[in-house]
Amino acid sequence: MFAALVAIASTSSATAAEVRAVPPNMLGLMLTPTGFDGKIYEPGQVDIGKTGFFSGFGNKLILIQKSGFQIKEQFGRTSPNDDEDHRCIVGKKREPMTLDVRLLFAMPDYKKPNGKEAILRMGILGNPEPTDLGGGGRVMLLNAPSVYFQQVQQQVRGKIREVCLQYSSVEAVFEAIETDGADDFSSVVRKAVGTILSENDSPLFLVDAVVSNVKPDPAVINAIAATLAMEKMVVAIQLLEDFVKEDPSGIRSAIFQAMLTREIALGASQTIIVTGTQGQGIVPIPKQ
Numbered sequence: 001m002f003a004a005l006v007a008i009a010s011t012s013s014a015t016a017a018e019v020r021a022v023p024p025n026m027l028g029l030m031l032t033p034t035g036f037d038g039k040i041y042e043p044g045q046v047d048i049g050k051t052g053f054f055s056g057f058g059n060k061l062i063l064i065q066k067s068g069f070q071i072k073e074q075f076g077r078t079s080p081n082d083d084e085d086h087r088c089i090v091g092k093k094r095e096p097m098t099l100d101v102r103l104l105f106a107m108p109d110y111k112k113p114n115g116k117e118a119i120l121r122m123g124i125l126g127n128p129e130p131t132d133l134g135g136g137g138r139v140m141l142l143n144a145p146s147v148y149f150q151q152v153q154q155q156v157r158g159k160i161r162e163v164c165l166q167y168s169s170v171e172a173v174f175e176a177i178e179t180d181g182a183d184d185f186s187s188v189v190r191k192a193v194g195t196i197l198s199e200n201d202s203p204l205f206l207v208d209a210v211v212s213n214v215k216p217d218p219a220v221i222n223a224i225a226a227t228l229a230m231e232k233m234v235v236a237i238q239l240l241e242d243f244v245k246e247d248p249s250g251i252r253s254a255i256f257q258a259m260l261t262r263e264i265a266l267g268a269s270q271t272i273i274v275t276g277t278q279g280q281g282i283v284p285i286p287k288q
Contacts, residue, residue: 118203
């Protein structure tokens with residue numbers, strides 16, 4: 001008699017309804033003691049069943065957001081997590097470059113077969129955590145971005161670095177940014193990220209990848225500025241030399257020599273050589 005009562009109590013406890021809510025902006029997955037049941041629960045009330053009378057095991061409701069999400073990958077000199085240099089390297093000269101890449105993901109359409117399969121795979125690949133939405137410990141929340149971080153983040157960052165290496169210089173990257181069509185820098189990065197998601201059979205749906213805050217290393221900027229300054233100086237020297245040579249009387253040369261003597265007396269820090277003058281043609285560059 002006692003055994004029969006226990007069996008009845010156990011059966012009624014296991015089959016009695018225990019309702020939990022799926023919020024309007026989320027979807028639900030049912031995690032049973034043997035795995036997911038293969039269904040997707042739309043917003044509303046869901047019966048998750050009672051826990052076992054003796055074992056205490058029971059189903060758990062896993063909530064997943066329906067809306068898309070954004071990931072910002074930063075390639076900068078430093079990271080909040082460590083002291084390593086995370087800048088991208090460009091070209092054979094290995095020019096360092098900082099940039100941000102914003103990845104926009106959309107949640108799969110669960111009403112389509114491939115979308116439903118992707119949602120179920122997110123449940124398998126993700127790491128659901130307890131939520132404060134209630135449920136007595138039997139409702140958990142799966143943060144969609146966590147699937148990205150756990151499955152493909154390192155591969156995506158590595159692929160973006162490969163894209164940077166394909167360009168000959170930082171200047172070539174800027175030219176690609178200004179290009180329209182499939183060859184612009186953001187489009188190339190978007191295609192590369194999509195390739196990684198496909199190769200890893202990721203359930204994430206990439207909508208777009210936008211590159212921003214592209215900056216060369218200050219050393220690269222200084223080198224470019226120095227090159228431009230030197231080119232301007234060469235032009236200036238040639239103009240001065242031509243000006244002096246055009247005067248057969250030697251007056252210009254004499255004036256030049258007087259200016260030369262004065263600037264040397266004032267302590268010019270640098271000099272440039274000008275040929276074709278009477279005497280040594282040294283043009284002093286005053287201290288700044």
